[in-house]
Structure formats: structure tokens, C-alpha cells
Amino acid sequence: MNYGLRKFKNMKAFKIIIIALILCVACSEETLEVKPVNQYLSENFYSTNEQVYAALIAAYDPIGWSMAFGQWVSPVMFGEIRSDNANAGGDPSDNDQPAWQELDDFRETNTNTLLQPIYRKHYIGVFRANLVILQTELATPEVERYKAEAKFLRAYYHFELFRHFGPLPVVTELLTPDDINLERSTMTEMMTAITDDLKAAIDVLPTTLSDVEVGRASRGTAQALLGKVYLYWADLDGDDPAKFDLAAQYLQEVVNSGQYALVDDFSTLFDYGTKNPIESVLEIQHTNLWPGDWGWFEGIEANGILQLCGIRGLCSGHPEYAAGWGFMLPTQDLNDHFLPDDQYRRDVAIVSIPELTQEVADAGAADCGVVVDITQVNPQDHTGFWQQKFSNYKAYNGNNVNGGDPNLTKDANTYAIRYADVLLMLAEAMHRGSGSDGNALTYIDMVRERAAGPGDNTGSFKTGQTIMTEQNWTLLDLIWYERRAELAGEGDRWYDLVRSGRATSDLFSGDPIRSGNLDPQKVWIPVALEETSVAHQISTYPENELFQ
16 A cells, blocks of 8 residues: 555655764764665565565555545546536535536646646556566466456556546556656557557456455456457447457457346445445445545545535435535436436436435434525536435444544445446447347346346336337437446446547537537546646647547
8 A cells, every 4th residue: 555655765764864874973884885774675575476466456556546636536527527417516616626617617728636636646556557567577376467467457547548638658667767758659559558458467367256355356357348448449440340349259258257247226236335246347446444634645545525426515314315515416417318217227326305305304304404405505516416326325424443534434436347337338349340239239128127126127127129119219329328327427428428429519508618618629638737848748638640
């Protein structure tokens, strides 16, 4: 963990001071020949299985940073607030988290304070993964697995950088100050590096994980991410059918593995305490065991967005939820997206003021007064809806086991890839490649049947084919509908829009601010001025030729 690295650095500085004092007192030839007093140096640290494993855990660590370098950097918020699914929210003033307000309205420039933290977070992850891959000569079975996991992580971090910024430098070596003028890679170069890392990882990673290994990468995790990468690459490379077929190949392997399944009740995925269910393919782990500290965001191992995106102005009488700070507010457009027979998924993702009022009344909290004080809510972004997939349960406040701010110790995990997502991606890849539309509909109907509610819904839900007929939709229209409905509030919406070319001003026709500010360049966020002023060859936005 990085708090261990901080402690190590402090110890090192203290020992250097002691050595300097000794030299001042007795500057003999013997005292000049001082042996290293540190237990570990970079030259000898990676010499045992245990040391390489410690480095691997450090490489995993940035995945869990929902806060870093003084900012909230959850990938879920980037994927929702930039899209038509959510508004930034906050308090009644737009001065609450202005960087998020800028991203929401497409007003961001390269001085936006969120840009450098999200950039640094992922390149720190790349650097730490490279240490595991490059710094040891051990060839034990354990280290070979650790290196495979590190290649998975390097691919993950590079892919997240691509999804935010477009093509950026691919870093597969340990850089020196002389390497500062790296240029953006092309999309082909970046995607090739990512897919190569994932293929290498798949060859080594285990199919199953023990209980103590849950949260680490398995073969299925790498296959699912590889399928997702090929899906993006195919979309952005002129709807390349060969790449859609590759996406289908790896996603089909996840299905065929038998390691994953849909949970019976969709709502239980987001209940208090649910972690790593059978549906989870890639899940970001959080814990409340480390005290939350406002002075050190990278040391927070919990999930910061539960408090940030909880219901602002909620009265204390609600039976389950504590009040939050009101960010990532669902839009009316998202609420209206759900078809009449799809209200179960809607109710899991979204809650309204009347519904909250009824929940308080049912709990017998008649003296609650105003259930939601909307004077505390940003009127520009307020829609009357709040998200529920990252609910700010009161129970989290009782689990602050090791002190610190309880707002920073709420430990719900984050789904990065669920099995339902795998099924929908597989259906899309089949349809857009050379696969069977019939098989694609079979996978869609697996998701639709579960969406009808818990229990056996065989024969009692509307099939994808029925919906296509009723709505006069194509199969691709159905896929887009299902992805938005199934994954609402989980952070994929904006990236789906960008990869498919649907992130245009028309998407926000009812919002003159967003539709007026969004242009093709701004589907990517800019690289921060602090970075481009040092690495002069990296452009603020990716040039069009990088995608060719």
C-alpha cells in the first residue's frame, strides 16, 4: 500500500540525517565507506516471491482510488455525469465542485482541476505494474502469475487512459527524465499494446480464485476486458467486423467458462454489504479498515462516492439512507428511458421524492418533516431523482471500525464488468460481426428475463424480439436500450456513446448549455496544462489522424 511507501520514505530521510551527522563528527576514511542502511533498495527489493507480491499489491492500489490528489476521481462519475444519464448536482451554488460542473456542461479547459489527478492516477498504476514486470529476474510459478496480473493491470490502466483522453503514450518501460517528451501513440499502437498484454495475461492467469484471492485478476477477468477492448477498437475503427469477431471470441470464452452467472434478483447486486457475487467479473475492491483522512486522499481505501452521491437534504427519518451531498443526479431523460415493463430495473437505479416520502411514511417516521429539503439541492441540476446503485446506507456509519472521518470509510465495491455486461457485449459483437443474430437475442433475453424481477420469469417477460416489433427497433437499437437500462448509474454510458459516435450535441437537444458546448473534440477530456507544459509533445486533445 502507498501508506507503507510513505513510511518508508520518512524512515529513509531520518536515516540520511543521522548519517550526515556522523560524517560531520568523524570524517575519517572508514566512515566514508558507509554501507547502505536501508533494508530494501530498488536494486535488491524484487528478489523474493513475497517482495514481488508486495509490489503487485501496490500496482492494484490505484484502481481503488475514488479520490486522489485532492479530487474525486471515480470512473463511475466520469462515465455518468458527462452523459445524458446524470447531472453534476451538488449544493444550490455552482461553486460546489466547479470542476465537475465544468465537465457536466462541457465547459472544461486544460486548467480543470480533475484532469491531472485522473491522468496521474492511471499512469502511477502503469508505473507500478511495470515495476513488477521489469524489475525481477525471478522465474518462480508465483512470480510468473504476478507478472501476468501486472500485465492485466497495465492493460487496464492504459485502457482507462484511452477512454478518458483518447490515444496517449504507451509506457512499457521504466522512464527516466530523458524520456519526458513522449508523444501520443496512435489508437492502433495503444490498442495493440493493451490487447498484447491481455493475451499474455490470459495464458498464465488461473481460471478460479481462492477466497483470499477474490478481487484479483483471473483468466475470465482478462478475457472479458479483452473482449471489451476489441469492441471499442472495432467501433472506433470504422465498425471493423473482424475486430467485432475477436470481441465475440473472447467474450464467448467467458460465457463458456461456467465461472459466472446472473444473480437471481437484480436488486441484491446493490444491497448493503453485497461484495463479489457470482455475477462479478471485474470488481473494484474497497475496505473500511484504513481510517479516512482528508489530508491524504490516495490513502483512502473506501468508496468516496457513496457520501458524495447520496441524497442531499434527506431527513433523518428514512429507514435505510443517510443524507449525502447530492452529486450525480439522474436526469429526467434516464427516468423516461425505461419502458413500462422495465420498471424493476428503473426502481433499482433511481428513486424520486414521492417514493422517498412513501418509504419514510411506511417506516412510521411521521415527524420527519420535509423528507427532502430541495433548497439544499442545486436548482440547475435538480430533477427530482437520485441514484440508488451507490446508496448511502446508514449502516456504513456504524462500520467505521478504525476511526477517521466516517464519510470516507464507506466500503461498497464498484462493479467494473458484470456478467450481464459480458452478455450484452457478446450480443453486440455477434450482431455487428459475423455472428448469429439469433444467438445474440438469446443472450439479450437472459438479461431481460432477470430484469423482470426475482424468480422464474420464463414465458412471463417480453422477449427482445417482441420489444423490437412493438417499438419498431432494429437489433442494434435494442442493444443500445438494454445497455443503458441494465448499466444505468454504473459508469459506462458516456464511453458507449463516444465509441459508437452517438456523443453529439443532438443528445442534449433539451439542454442548450450542454448541446451548445459539446463539439467533436470535447468527447475526450483535455490533458492538463500542468502535464503538457512539461511534456511538450503531448497535445491537449488527440488529433484526428491518431485514430486512422
